Amino acid sequence: MIELRDVQKSFGALHVLQGVTLTVETGSSMVIIGGSGTGKSVILKCILGLLRPEAGSIRLDGTDMTRGDRDAFLARFGMLFQGGALFDSLPVWQNVAFRLLRGALKRPKAEAREIAIEKLRRVGLQPGVADKFPAELSGGMQKRVGLARAIAADPEIIFFDEPTTGLDPIMSGVINELIREIVTEMGATAITITHDMTSVRAIADDVAMLHDGQIKWSGPVADMDASGDPYLDQFIHGRAHGPIEAVR
Structure with missing residues (x-):
């Protein structure tokens, strides 16, 4: 690849x-x-x-x-950044759906939110997290949000x-396990x-x-x-x- x-x-x-x-x-x-x-x-x-x-x-x-x-x-790539690199001013779901709300991958807002919530579930976060802001989350939860964003567009x-x-x-250990599971499920190159x-x-x-x-x-x-x-x-x-x- x-x-x-x-x-x-x-x-x-x-x-x-x-x-x-x-x-x-x-x-x-x-x-x-x-x-x-x-x-x-x-x-x-x-x-x-x-x-x-x-x-x-x-x-x-x-x-x-x-x-x-x-x-x-x-559009073929997704990335989990070292520090999370979440946008403080955006709620979690908009962070996850960032690429789906603009550019070549743009989706209707309601559809983008639905995809974001699905990806949050995939990394073990409940739908209630979607409307929180990054500062309200622990470091581990922020890292999961970053992982959800990395896979939002099914790269x-x-x-x-x-x-x-x-x-x-x-x-x-949780993050390592999630990465391994997600890469295997998606058939992605990592x-x-x-x-x-x-x-x-x-x-x-x-x-x-x-x-x-x-x-x-x-x-x-x-x-x-x-x-x-x-x-x-x-x-x-x-x-x-x-x-x-x-x-x-």
């Missing part, structure tokens, strides 16, 4: 992506791991076209992502940016970026380790612990010593 070949992206003298090559199979759940500042979010932004690489290619379903109707291209591809950041272990190894093991089919602007290892999550790759081994076990230098 998604193919990156030798993708390079710099910001001035800072070379963030230095030849990233990665393939994400249709209907699979890929998790990209790596330290802070290694370029995980930059990969997502390049795929979405928010950033333009200086070199390399990115293909979606075999088609160059820089060609064709951009609105139609973006083919879903991005999850640090989906469990700021959540306690129990709520993190890319998640995270530091949380519990999330990796819960939601990944495949894992890619990003370091120094390159994919150091990629493969099935079942092969991760016995990979023999020193970068991956140090990261997943949280060791201070190894090829990845800790910033002090």
Whole structure:
């Protein structure tokens, strides 16, 4: 579904992506791991076209992502943002139905609300939450609202940016379980970026380790612990010593 070949992206003298090559199979759940500042979010932004690489290619379903109707291209995606990124001034249902109330996916208001309430139910929230504002919800509930928004338009591809950041272990487990269930039910292709190894093991089919602007290892999550790759081994076990230098 998604193919990156030798993708390079710099910001001035800072070379963030230095030849990233990665393939994400249709209907699979890929998790990209790596330290802070290694370029995980930059990969997502390049795929979405928010950033333009200086070199390399990115293909979606075999088609160059820089060609064709951009609105139609973006309509295939859903995204759960790291901090939730909910609009404080909008009630929950309008947050969930944001894409359904405008643009190419616009639906009648009553229909959009109905879809929003259905998606809220899917993530375990009662219809009464629909008319509340984000500030009235706990962090875990806000994250579920963000997940409901990500799936509101039934996208083919879903991005999850640090989906469990700021959540306690129990709520993190709930969110991981929801993500796995929803991706499987929808048959969606998913890319998640995270530091949380519990999330990796819960939601990944495949894992890619990003370091120094390159994919150091990629493969099935079942092969991760016995990979023999020193970068991956140090990261997943949280060791201070190894090829990845800790910033002090």
